[in-house]
Structure formats: structure tokens, C-alpha cells
Amino acid sequence: MNLDEYLTYRRELVDKALDDMLPRDDNDATVLNEAMRYSVFAGGKRIRPILAMSAAEVVGAKPESVLPLAVALECVHTYSLIHDDLPAMDNDDVRRGKPTSHKVFGEALAILAGDALLSFAFSVLSSPGAERVYRPDRLLKVVGELAAASGPAKLIAGQVADISCEGKAVDEATVEFIVQNKTAALIRASLTCGATLAGGTREQIEILGTFGELLGTVFQIRDDLLDLEGDAAKLGKAVRKDQDRGKATFPRLLGKEKAKELMRRRLEAALETLKPLGQTAEPLARIGEYVGSRMS
């Protein structure tokens, strides 16, 4: 398989679905719709939507068949970025190569655009008509997993720990907690929800969940290494900022080499996890390798 073509085809599917589904200027909330679209279309690799589509393919469905889920995942991810970048949080001015939402639209609208994207994600999964395409029990399970992954026990718990540990001496368990909750939970949910919506078996869903959890760490360590070593132009965001701020990351805790070693071990374990799925999981394995070696 050609990984570039594979990713490009699916990214284009997601981008078109996002453009089709996100609200347009058909009501009085023009500037809100603009703010939502600005951050969603400011770039992004669409990793989570692609993982959901690949998981659906593993269980025998077409990538197009889980597009509402793909859209919901990207909305939740973008909402989390908008809020993370706020002055009260990480106070970041640039993201995906563009000024962050609050720099363009002001703080109030950035908060509200994030809020709107979160609600909208759940709308997409439950809009009238969805239950004619998907089994209601599966949609409900997907809503539940997405709500849990983005909620107080996962994404937000991770973000709270991330902020409160800034500049402090932390241990490995704390960094693991942050990575698992802030990053891995939504990546895991992308895979399990994709497989669930497409009718995967419990065994398939469990394997994909374990893969997603391991891949989440790979993704985060690679992200942290890019903050240390990466090219700001390619990354579309400032580098060495997390380092300067004293963020609790594996590279900061263990040093770059040991963090790379941990990333490699998690990637190997992730690839090993996929073996029972056979040939159908090859794209996921290739995405895993890409996530661990990407330059942006």
C-alpha cells in the first residue's frame, strides 16, 4: 500500500464531510460559524478521523461508512485545541501555522466556538436520520465512549493535570496519567468507536482499543520530541515552548534518548497487538509507524 495516497484519500473524505456538516451562515450566528470553521480548517492531519475509518475497515466496512463519527472526532479534537490555547491555559498564539482562535476572534468567541464544537460533535452522532443509517444502540455506545473520552475522567482530567504540573518536579506515574488521559483516551476512542459503529466484534474492538492506547503514547512522545527538535515552520507552531514552560512530558522526565526508547517499545507493542487481526490491520500498522516518525 502507498501510505501517502491512503492518508490523502481519507483526509479528503473527512475534509469534505466537515465542510458539508459544519453549520454555515444560514442563521444569525455568522461569526460563530466562521470561528468554528476557522479552527477546524486551519490544517490538521485528521489522524483521529482516519484511525476511526481504518478501524471500520478492519471490521469489514468502508471508510465512508463512519464519516459522521470522523467529523465528531475532529470537532472534539479541535475544541480541545481551541480551549488549550486560551490565555488562561497554554496561552498559545500560533497553531497549525495560523493565529489561534482567540487571537483572531477574541477570547469570548474562542471559548464559545470550542463549546459549540463539543455540542456539535454529539449532534452529528444523534441527528434525526442517523438512526436510519446506524443502529441506535451502536450510535448510543459511540456517544457514550466519546463523552467519556472527552469528559472529566479522561481528556479534562489530563488537561487539569497538565496545567497543574507545569514547572513542577513530576514522577513517571504523573506523566503517564497526563499522556493516557489528555491524548491516548481520544485516540483509543477513535478506534473503538470506528469499530463499534461499523459492527465489529467485542474481540476486534478490544484489540483496537489496546492498539489505540499504545499509539496514544507514541503520538504524544513524538509530539514532545518535535517540540524539542522539530522545525517550527513544518510544525506550524512554536517549538521548545512546552520545554520552556516546564510541561510534564516523557522527554523532560527521562531525557530524549530514553523517551525515544519508550516510544519505540510502545510502538512495537502496538504493532504486536494488531497481529490477530491479520492483513486487514496493515494500514493501522503503517499509520502507527508514521505517527512515531512524523516530522510535523
Add this chain to the structure above:
Amino acid sequence: MNLDEYLTYRRELVDKALDDMLPRDDNDATVLNEAMRYSVFAGGKRIRPILAMSAAEVVGAKPESVLPLAVALECVHTYSLIHDDLPAMDNDDVRRGKPTSHKVFGEALAILAGDALLSFAFSVLSSPGAERVYRPDRLLKVVGELAAASGPAKLIAGQVADISCEGKAVDEATVEFIVQNKTAALIRASLTCGATLAGGTREQIEILGTFGELLGTVFQIRDDLLDLEGDAAKLGKAVRKDQDRGKATFPRLLGKEKAKELMRRRLEAALETLKPLGQTAEPLARIGEYVGSRMS
């Protein structure tokens, strides 16, 4: 019926359910759980949960039977208050008689506590086991209505308009837009979701939705009048603040007397709407009268 007893009984049910369901300190997110609980338990009349329970009773169910929905509604409402009070929005220091979330926990945690409550609302409606108690298609419909009411076309559109109209000359259509989206949409959804989850007919749900929409205006005008005439101690928040800020409200646009007249007309229409439901809708009628005359 004794309205005080009716409201107290249901408010206690909701408060207990909130206490049972909201996350406790069983993970590392202690301060997050604290912040979520702080705002949820800072007072509040639980009007939306009670309306959901009363709607369920209209269609023949027990109030207890829709408690997860009642909890979800109060979480969405509380999240919207926490974010509305932020310095970047209304910059309110006191709410429900206590310092607002950002005054107690700081801005970052207030934003995150709001975010967490929104996701948590959807978790409550879709948690594993919910589909054994409720029909998945009904739960999914409720998720869809709650997501729509709290999303970019309703609650957030209203909040964006509310903020952007501050201090400006506005027309009646604009004030109507703000009231319908910022306030009435969630009150309407409380009633339709309560009836939907409890298995109401399409006709019953439609009547209750119309009642909710009208009641939403009554609620908001009463709120705006209390801002002008109310007692800060009873209200638990500063008065004349919306007025000083030039918020787009019916009393500011029409004057107090004409706004009161509009409120009375909407209340009468709301009560008229209930007639086909007969005696079972008496509690809703009484709640409507209370909403239009409350002193806090």
C-alpha cells in the same frame, strides 16, 4: 396541589441524583471534581430538571424515571452559567449567592469544569447500562435534542448574540433571537426530552415543546425584571448589572411595563397550550405561574 411541596420533593430527588452521579474523588482529578460540584451545588432552583420530570409525569411516568435526564439538564445549565460568568464573557463575580467558579478556582479550571460538565451530561445519557433502562432510540433522540439545544444553532448562537449586542441599539427581532436561543431552547428541550424519554406521543411532545418555548420567554423576562427590581440578597447575584451593561433585554427595549405585558401574554399562551393535556398538566401550569412571579 401544594406547589412548594411539589417543587421541594422533586428538587431533592434531583439534588440526590446529582450527588450520586457526579464524579467523586476516585481519581487524580480531585480539584476538577470539586469545581464541578461547587457550581452544581451552589444553589439553583433546578427548574429544568423539574420541568423534565413534570413532562414525564404528563405522559404517565414517575418523576424518578427520568433522573439521568434531569441530571444531564442541570449539568448543561451549570456549564453555561460557569462559562457565561468568565472574565472574557460577563465577568460576574457572584452567582447563586457565592463567588463564581473562576473567582474560586481560577479561570483555567472554570473553563475546564464547564467543559467537563458538558461532556458529562452526554455521558449520563449514554453510560453503559442506560440502554437496559431506556430504549436506545429514545435515549439517542434525547441526546440529539440536548446537543442541538446546547449547540451552535441555539444556546451558543444566543450567547454570541447576547455578548455582541451589549450596549448597542437593538430591535425586537434581535432580543427575541437571544431569548429564544440563549434561554428558551434548553427549557423547551427539558420538556420535550422528558416526554420523549418517558414514551410520550408525538402530539404530547409537540404541545410540551410549544409550552416550553413560551415559558422560556416568561422565564427570561422575569429574570430581566428581577435584574431591575429584585433584591440582590434574595437573587444571590448582583442586580442592575445587565442594565448597566446595556444587555439586549425586553425590559430595556420596551420598558418595564410593556415587558411585563409581553410576559403576561406569553404566560397566558403557554397555559392555553396545555389545555389539551387536561388535568395531568396542572403542575406545569402552576410552575408556569411561579416562573412568571418568582422573586428569585
